[in-house]
Amino acid sequence: MMLNLVGLRFRQRMAAQVAEQFILERIRGTTDVQPIPVDVRVGLLRAELIEVLRLMEVNIEEPLSLEELTRLVNLWQRHLQRMFKFYLNVSPTHCYLTLRLKRARDLLRTTNASIARVTTVCGFHSQCHFSKAYRAQFGYAPSHERRLPG
Template identity: 50%
Template sequence: MIAFANALEPLRMANYLSRKNLYSWFVINADSADSTDSTGPASGAASNGLSLSPMYRADEAPPCDILFVCGGTHVREAVTNDVVKLLRVYAGRGTPLGGLCTGTFALAKAGLLNGYRCAIHWENLASIREEFPAILFSSDLFVIDRSMFTCTGGTAPLDLMLNLIRLKGGKSLASDVSEQFSVERIRDQKDQQHIPLLSRVGFGHEALLDAAVFMEMNIEEPFALDVLAEQVGLSLRQLERLFKRYLNITPAQHYLNLRLRRGREFLLQTNMSVMEVTVACGFQSSSHFCKSYRSLFGYAPSRERHQDHSLPPAPPPAAVRSAA
């Protein structure tokens, strides 16, 4: 329900603030006609117990500009043959598709994401990567790759929709919508979902977890890696092997990325100067900070506060409609 509401409400607010019918939406029950009541599509219960009344059955749903599928905690059981069939029908029409939270699993199950980058809630990342090796799963909050719009759960659909609103209605409208919802800033495709390290490496790797926590706690005055390894009872070589095996990154790069992402938070959420951020993130010179920042994010930190963070070229939809 939280993913569904966070996707829908920004569109309603955009209509309200613009005094235009920029967006309309409808909800589809994917069940086939012979599996639903003849009087209309059956309601579906969200994980919080509240029911949502679909407007159409799959066989009577009209065309739309984007079809989103929203998934919850038991998405595997919910992705029936009817759901797969519906998604393939819309894909066959050339309709752009989206996944909210675990709804991305439905698109993957339907075979529609091979070769695409996409996002899904962090709890599902490890297992779904094994199941669908042809799909490029990202740890980003949301991903727009050509005609596929996918995002993680919770409040991430709000950020995805705000970015879509910015495409269609302009930056001012998107900012106005975010202000109505008391959103401090609109996150973009450079932002990643926070993935608890335990969910990525599993139990039994306390030394690796301790090392990662140690890094997060020592951003301003970073430790040398050999000292850090000693702190958690490992040799530097052992530490490097653990990071490479379970996180597919060197400890040095992981530490650097942590410091750079903390720097981005400072730039976006405070009035600190680039030099002040440089010092706060443990860099000896602003030139090193700026070079590393550009390498990770694609532009200099001085541009961060003026960056529009525009999305990759895509035809702005005339309307965005959701499917549960």
Template identity: 50%
Template sequence: MQGKNLRFLQADKAVPARQTRAGFLLLEHFSLPAFTQVLDTLVTANLLRPGLFSTTTFGLDGAEIVSDLGLVIRPDAVLGPDALKGLDLLVICGGYRTELNADEELIAWLRGAAARGISLAGLWNGSWFLGVAGLLDGYRCAIHPEHRPALAELAKATQVTSEALVIDNDRLTASSPAGAFQMALSWIGGLHGKALVEGIEDILSFEESRYRRVKVSPMVCVSAPLREVIALMEANLEEPLEIDELALYAGRSRRQLERLFKEQLGTPPQRYYLELRITEARRLLQHTELSQTEVLVACGFVSPSHFSKCYSAYFGYRPSMERRRVR
């Protein structure tokens, strides 16, 4: 590994980089996978170029915090004026069961961080806390679909998107563990360049990760507009977008988009989108404890019968057979 990544280790060796400090505010029932995706990325960056990043975990008080997976973490410090000194990034770590409840003290700390010029990030539903503090006004952001309506209602001046991650100047938001990983990579790339990002990806090898979705078709020789459309599809499996919306995003007509898919991937965009959702459904059935109903909802199917019909047509057996096949 050292030989493979020698070019990353030696890059910019003559010019020591200033250490960047990242703080993580852990809220009760925060998403441990989303948090560790960002943390692991920073730790791996330090393996390639030692000392680039330092990390600190914060709590709202001195108590231990229970993550969404039931693991207990004792933060390094309590969030406060002294804790904010020297920070470059403050990440609000929420989760599916994190209550949307921000008291005046938390709002004051967040506004104080923004006033100091600290970049602010939100994981899962962490964007809601930034929104309630008025710190997303005029920004685009991402948030888990479960909490998207609440933030849109609360923050009228915020563009709440359905994307997996959004980086808008000094606001970074992600709605899932996969989005958190890509968010961290993009932030690191902006600070230290593409070479370091490629080195991190080489080491972490996320092809085998449970958080990486299966790619149905190879992305080699795919044009930039098509890559953007596919990325948008992958970020919107739970609430599939219309083909006309995808075409508008790509700056193409529906007919042009269909021709691009046919020429470069050999399939219509509707079929490609369905394959993404079906393969993601299979991954969830194989590697999670979600029920079949939860899986079909997560992958944008309208009914159990429709899901079963599509699944059977693609894999040759019903989704109810999936776990038994794996076992």
């Protein structure tokens, strides 16, 4: 967002040079959400839960199974499910799906990648399943996302 303000005040070229100095991939617009580390975003929760959320976020394209997640953080599957329900009021599976769909929405809004490519990058093996899940989450089809203002 700060780079957007630099661009408005001093020119986009100056903003691009600042971004290059800080090794930033793109200049976020005024409506883009700044990424916040998972531990800050969800508060002071159990370390295992934060680690599972971090693993989910870094494994969007090739989602890990619930069994893999529990093995990586050394928890019983049922215990992890109870922690998700207690702290986040959702199942791990639903949380993972939501993360993947939010990533898809971000890609649709900020890139020119095809819907088929976004489907793959967000770990869906079927464009039909992706579209149904997207519509259920956001209330409209992925193709409609690009027609929205902003």
